[in-house]
Amino acid sequence: MIEVKELRRSFGPIVAVDGVSFNVEKGDVLGFLGPNGAGKTTVMRILACFLRPDSGSASVCGFDILKKPVQVRRSLGYLAENAPAYNEMTVGAFLNFVCDVRQITGSKRKQSLDRIVPMCAIESVYHQTIETLSKGYQRRVGLAQALIHDPDVLILDEPTDGLDPNQKYEVRKLINKMASDKCIIVSTHILEEVEAVCSRMIIISRGRILVDSTPEKLKEKYRCTLDEVFRKITKAKVA
Amino acid sequence: MHSFWAVFKRELKSYFTTPLAYVFLVIFLFFSGYLTFKQGFYEMRQADMRAFFISLPLLFVFMVPATAMRLWAEERKVGSIELLLTLPITVTQAVLGKFLAAWLFLAIALALTFPMAITVCYLGDPDVGLIITGYLGSLLMAGGFLAIGCFFSAVSKSQVISFVLSVVACAVLVFAGMPTTLNFASTFLPAGLVAAIENMSFQTHFESIQKGVLEFKDLSYFVLLIVGWVAASSIVLNERKTG
Numbered sequence: 001m002i003e004v005k006e007l008r009r010s011f012g013p014i015v016a017v018d019g020v021s022f023n024v025e026k027g028d029v030l031g032f033l034g035p036n037g038a039g040k041t042t043v044m045r046i047l048a049c050f051l052r053p054d055s056g057s058a059s060v061c062g063f064d065i066l067k068k069p070v071q072v073r074r075s076l077g078y079l080a081e082n083a084p085a086y087n088e089m090t091v092g093a094f095l096n097f098v099c100d101v102r103q104i105t106g107s108k109r110k111q112s113l114d115r116i117v118p119m120c121a122i123e124s125v126y127h128q129t130i131e132t133l134s135k136g137y138q139r140r141v142g143l144a145q146a147l148i149h150d151p152d153v154l155i156l157d158e159p160t161d162g163l164d165p166n167q168k169y170e171v172r173k174l175i176n177k178m179a180s181d182k183c184i185i186v187s188t189h190i191l192e193e194v195e196a197v198c199s200r201m202i203i204i205s206r207g208r209i210l211v212d213s214t215p216e217k218l219k220e221k222y223r224c225t226l227d228e229v230f231r232k233i234t235k236a237k238v239a
Numbered sequence: 240m241h242s243f244w245a246v247f248k249r250e251l252k253s254y255f256t257t258p259l260a261y262v263f264l265v266i267f268l269f270f271s272g273y274l275t276f277k278q279g280f281y282e283m284r285q286a287d288m289r290a291f292f293i294s295l296p297l298l299f300v301f302m303v304p305a306t307a308m309r310l311w312a313e314e315r316k317v318g319s320i321e322l323l324l325t326l327p328i329t330v331t332q333a334v335l336g337k338f339l340a341a342w343l344f345l346a347i348a349l350a351l352t353f354p355m356a357i358t359v360c361y362l363g364d365p366d367v368g369l370i371i372t373g374y375l376g377s378l379l380m381a382g383g384f385l386a387i388g389c390f391f392s393a394v395s396k397s398q399v400i401s402f403v404l405s406v407v408a409c410a411v412l413v414f415a416g417m418p419t420t421l422n423f424a425s426t427f428l429p430a431g432l433v434a435a436i437e438n439m440s441f442q443t444h445f446e447s448i449q450k451g452v453l454e455f456k457d458l459s460y461f462v463l464l465i466v467g468w469v470a471a472s473s474i475v476l477n478e479r480k481t482g
Contacts, residue, residue, distance in 0.1 A: 049325065050321055069329075070329060071327075073327040074327040080318070080322060080325065097249045100241065100242075101242045101326045101327065
C-alpha cells in the first residue's frame with residue numbers, strides 16, 4: 001500500500017534522505033528506527049505530502065504523492081512529531097474541525113467521534129482547550145485526529161513520546177488491534193516498542209537504509225537484544 | 240469546497256475565542272472615532288463621512304497588518320501548519336479560507352462603525368450613495384492591505400518581521416499617492432513616472448471611489464492587487480515544501 005522509490009531530499013548542504021526505497025503492505029506494522037537526525041521525520045513528511053522530495057517517487061494506496069496529494073492525504077492518517085494542533089481550540093471543536101475538512105458529516109460524524117474519543121481515552125478533557133492539556137493528552141488528541149476517518153494507512157511519528165507507561169501500553173495495544181487491516185509506519189526510539197508492535201523494522205542512518213528486516217530475524221542473526229543490534233548497526237556503519 | 244469552508248469557519252471562530260478580536264475591535268473603533276473628530280468633523284459643518292474615511296488608510300496601515308501577521312507566521316511557529324497541510328486540502332484552499340475569514344473579520348470591524356453613519360444621518364441629510372461607496376472603498380482597501388499582510392506572513396516565521404514588512408509595504412503604497420510625495424517626486428521625475436507612482440498608490444484609487452465614482456480602473460486596481468498578493472502567498476507556501 002505504500003511504495004517508496006529512491007527518495008532523495010536535502011536541506012541546503014545537508015542530505016536528509018539519500019535514496020530510500022521500501023514497500024509496506026496491508027497488515028504490516030513497520031518500525032522506523034534510527035539515531036537523531038537520521039531522516040525518519042523527513043521521509044514521513046514526504047509521505048504525508050508536507051515536503052516534496054528532490055527526486056524519487058512514492059505512492060500511498062496507489063496515489064502518487066506528487067500528482068495526487070489530496071487523495072493521498074485523504075487515505076492517510078498522519079500524526080506529526082510533537083502532535084501539532086490548534087492550541088486555542090477545545091478538543092471537541094478541534095476534532096469537529098478535522099471532521100469538517102475530511103467531510104465526515106451528520107450521523108457518520110457522531111459515530112466517528114463516539115468511536116474515537118473513548119478509544120484514545122480523551123473523554124475527560126473533551127471540553128478543555130488543547131493548550132491546557134499535558135503532553136500525553138495532547139498526543140492522544142493528535143492520535144484521535146489521525147484516526148478519526150479510519151484511514152487505511154497510518155503514519156505515526158513517535159506516537160508514544162511523552163506518554164506515561166500506562167498510556168504507552170494503551171497506544172501499543174491500539175496499534176496491535178488495528179494492525180491486521182491497516183498499513184502502519186511507526187517511528188520510535190524505543191526498541192521495546194518495536195518488539196511489542198512491529199512486524200518489520202527498518203533502521204535508517206544519515207538518510208540511508210541500513211537494515212530492512214524483522215525484529216526476530218535480527219535478534220537471531222546478531223544473538224543479542226535489539227538495543228545492542230541497533231548500536232552495532234548504526235555505530236559500525238557511521239564510523 | 241468543504242475543506243475551504245472548514246478552514247474559513249475555524250479561522251473566523253479563532254478570532255473570537257481569543258482576546259484578539261475584542262482588543263482589535265475596541266482599539267479600531269476608538270481610533271476611527273477619535274481621528275474623525277480630530278479631523279474637524281463638526282467644524283466642517285457638513286453631514287458626510289469624509290472625515291471618517293480620510294483617516295482610515297492611516298489606521299489600516301497599522302491595524303490590518305496586525306490582523307494579517309498571524310495568518311501563517313503563527314501556524315508555522317506553532318507547527319500546526321504541518322497538521323493543516325497534511326489534511327486533504329490544497330494550499331490554495333487553505334490560503335483563500337484564511338484570507339477570506341480575515342477579510343470578513345475586517346468587514347465586521349467596519350460594519351461596527353455604523354454609529355458614525357447614524358450620527359451623520361441624524362445631524363443632516365447626507366448622500367447615502369456616497370457613504371455606501373465610501374464603505375465599499377474601505378472594504379476593498381482593507382482587502383488589499385490584508386493580501387499584502389498575508390503574503391508577508393507566509394514569508395516569515397516571525398510575526399514581528401511579517402508585521403514590520405507589511406506595515407512598510409502598505410505605508411509605501413499609501414504615501415506614494417499623498418500630494419506631498421507627488422509634489423516632491425515631480426521636481427525631478429518626468430510627468431509620466433509621477434503619474435505611474437500616483438496610480439500605484441492606494442490613496443489615489445481609494446479617494447476616487449470615496450468621491451462616489453465607481454470606475455473600472457479603481458475596482459480593477461484593488462481586485463488585481465488582492466488576487467496578485469494572495470496568489471503570491473499561495474506560491475510562497477507551495478515553494479516552502481521544496482525549499
